[in-house]
Each structure stands twice: as structure tokens, then as C-alpha cells.
Amino acid sequence: MPYLIDEAESLLRERGFKITPQRTLLLQVMAGQAAYLDADEIYELARTQDESVSLATVYRTLALFVEIGLVDHRYIEPEHRREVFRLSEGPEQHYLTCVRCGKRVLIHADLLYQMARELVRRKGVSVVTACACFTGYCPECTEAVRRENA
Known part of the structure; x- marks a missing residue:
């Protein structure tokens, strides 16, 4: 440090x-x-x-x-x-923010790198930078919503 x-x-x-x-x-x-x-x-x-x-x-x-x-x-x-x-310093990190409880769930950067590679391959573009915002439900809230809607 x-x-x-x-x-x-x-x-x-x-x-x-x-x-x-x-x-x-x-x-x-x-x-x-x-x-x-x-x-x-x-x-x-x-x-x-x-x-x-x-x-x-x-x-x-x-x-x-x-x-x-x-x-x-x-x-x-x-x-x-x-x-x-x-x-x-450190590896790139992205998160999904739970719309119910506010918890942040880590999304591994390799998923985003894969998406960027697919864009290059399929569309012939060059990706310089990307901004990804994910919102949804964390695992606990997903389960709670399923129980509530059952």
C-alpha cells in the first residue's frame, strides 16, 4: 500500500x-x-x-x-x-446493482471482453472504451421475488 x-x-x-x-x-x-x-x-x-x-x-x-x-x-x-x-491498480471490475436491496454483485470482466471481441468479429468495429451498467436482482432478491410471485 x-x-x-x-x-x-x-x-x-x-x-x-x-x-x-x-x-x-x-x-x-x-x-x-x-x-x-x-x-x-x-x-x-x-x-x-x-x-x-x-x-x-x-x-x-x-x-x-x-x-x-x-x-x-x-x-x-x-x-x-x-x-x-x-x-x-488491479483487474477491471463491473457490477450488477440490485434494484431491490442495493447490493452490488461482481461481474467478471471476461464476460465483457468476450462481448467486445464479438462486436469486433461480427460488426467489424474497433472498441476503444465501453460503459456497462447492469441492474437487476441479486441472488437473494431473485429468490425472494420468486417466492412472492409463487
Whole structure:
């Protein structure tokens, strides 16, 4: 984790940005998480270490981190209503968001890579980037809905 933070801070300096305590804290919070987190989740984790951190600071810092490539982000709800973030290290991840309970279910990236390869093969296109938002029901809610409708 210290290596990731050192690398991130070096990139910030190279781009002419100051290393503030808030930026370091948010890097530490994100480095301690393997999954994507939304801004509110990052804010709550940061507040356990420093109560002076504001939600506005979290949003501004995340926007900066995305802009300079420190952080990957995904939209996990239709119409891009909810955005999640993660340090750029690690394998790509996507999620299905349960419309009933809000739980996020991991979708392995190989399924999306397969879809991109099929697009290339069938349509002759070049895929540069993709945005996939999955909503539905998690396994538990799927079962509950089946029981309710039986």
C-alpha cells in the first residue's frame, strides 16, 4: 500500500498538484479497498480517520484523481446516476446493482471482453472504451421475488 500511495503522490507532483493531507488520506482509504466505492462510502471511511474531511472535498479530489488517471471509475446504475471509484491498480471490475436491496454483485470482466471481441468479429468495429451498467436482482432478491410471485 505505501508503494501505491508514493506512486500516486509522485504523479500528483509531476502534474503540478500539491500533496494535501486530504489527498493523502483519500489515497490511503482507496488503497485499503479492493472493490469500487462510491463517493459517500469513501467519505464515510475517510471520516473515521479525519472528521474534518468534507463530502465536497471528496468529490473534488475524486474528479482530480480521475482526470489524471489515478483512479478508475464506473457507472453502476442506468442513466449514470451512481459512480464508483477505485485506484487504477488491479483487474477491471463491473457490477450488477440490485434494484431491490442495493447490493452490488461482481461481474467478471471476461464476460465483457468476450462481448467486445464479438462486436469486433461480427460488426467489424474497433472498441476503444465501453460503459456497462447492469441492474437487476441479486441472488437473494431473485429468490425472494420468486417466492412472492409463487
